[in-house]
Amino acid sequence: MDGTGGATTTVIADLIYPLGDLLLAAFVIGVFGVVGWRPGPVLGTVGLGLLLTTVADGASLYSSATGAAGSTVVDALWPASAIALGWAAWQPTRPSPNVTLDGRRLLVMPWAFGLTALALLTQNAFDPLHPAAYALAIATTAGVLARMSLTFSENLRLVARSRAEALTDALTGLGNRRSLLLDVDDAARMAGPHHRYAVLLFDLNGFKGYNDTYGHPAGDALLARLGDRLVAMVAGRGRAYRLGGDEFCVLARVDDGTAELLTADAIAALTEHGDGFSVTTACGVAVLPDEAQDTSAALALADRRLYEDKSGRATTEPDSTREVLLQVLREREPDLHEHLHGVASLAREVGRAFGLPAEELDTVVRAAELHDVGKVAVPDAILHKPARLDPAERRVIQRHSEVGERILAISPALRPVARVVRASHERWDGQGLSRWSGGRGHPARRPDRRGV
Secondary structure (H helix, E strand, O other): OOOOOOOHHHHHHHHHHHHHHHHHHHHHHHHHHHOOOOOHHHHHHHHHHHHHHHHHHHHHHHHHHHOOOOOHHHHOHHHHHHHHHHHHHHOOOOOOOOOOOOHHHHHHHHHHHHHHHHHHHHHHOOOOOOHHHHHHHHHHHHHHHHHHHHHHHHHHHHHHHHHHHHHEOOOOOOEOHHHHHHHHHHHHHHOEOOEEEEEEEEEEEOHHHHHHHHOHHHHHHHHHHHHHHHHHHHOOOEEEEEEEOOEEEEEEEEOOOHHHHHHHHHHHHOOEEEOOEEEEEEEEEEEEOOOOOOHHHHHHHHHHHHHHHHHHOOOOHHHHHHHHHHHHHHHHOOOHHHHHHHHHHHHHHHHHHOOOOHHHHHHHHHHHHHOOHHHHHOOHHHHOOOOOOOHHHHHHHHOHHHHHHHHHOOOHHHHHHHHHHHOOOEOOOOOOEOOOOOOOOOOOOOOOOOOO
């Protein structure tokens, strides 16, 4: 002000350039921090040009304020800055670096401004600052604190979201196995004579057949519906979980006699019947602290009871139907029983050798036992014919696997078995039935080289 005679417009004109240079320099420093302090030749040249401009404008401001003569060296910085910026613009376009705004790079600007403000406030204790400088330092400190608060709040939201995802089943929105273990640990610590908790494990019956028949999207929708029913049923009494696949769980506070009622309600919630399908559930229950005192003991007891219940139901509709059909075959063809038993044993050993899961192995074995069920529709005159079959008779015999599929497909639980039975006489390439070897009394003739 003194050096320019106090003219406001002159002072403003002198200050605009260096203040603009400071903003540009701060921006360039921030960009350098974002790209990991590896700006490359183009950004580096831009930074050099802006630095030269800052030095030149600062020297010009000093000369204007003090009345000193301008330096020719300083005057040369302006064209040098323009050359540097022009050279940066002349560089060929290159792919932009893959910039990720995370980690320590986000701290570059807050740290720079915060340390500058702290330095000014420290200096103010020894040499009082101009009021404007003091206000800017305080405002900067407040801005850094506000930015830290936003970062902290964002981190809390991320932690809460990560925790929810880690403890929640994505399909049903129920708690997952990890969530169950944590809650059962809490229940085991609080359990006592007047605080009893029931752990109920459920495994759906018939879900695999439903999934195979209607597809995985329909199966997922069914699991979501059953999960919603289980949540509604247990509301106010406890919490529901999905442990994976078709396994569910309930942890609930119970009193004398209420565990049985809770079990019945949960089984009803996890049961659904429809046109051609029936999904039920097996259940195992353990009560804390009456029957178990810790998490592992409670889950092990409930799991053992679950599979005892599932084994007790094993002779329900699928096996009952199987026994009926096998008995029909025994009555029709007494000599066929040994053949079917041998095929089933061989299929079991082959399935085990291939490492088939238990459910798939069971399907293969059932199909092996029932692969000739379609012969009940073949007339005895054809089935027992000692001579060579004519083409019409051969076609009747060849259709017995299709007939077997239609018979078994009536039972929803045996539909996976029906599909295997239908394919039991297919060629390896799936292009049709292999040649029939002849009547029952004939030794097997050589099959088609392309067939089975």
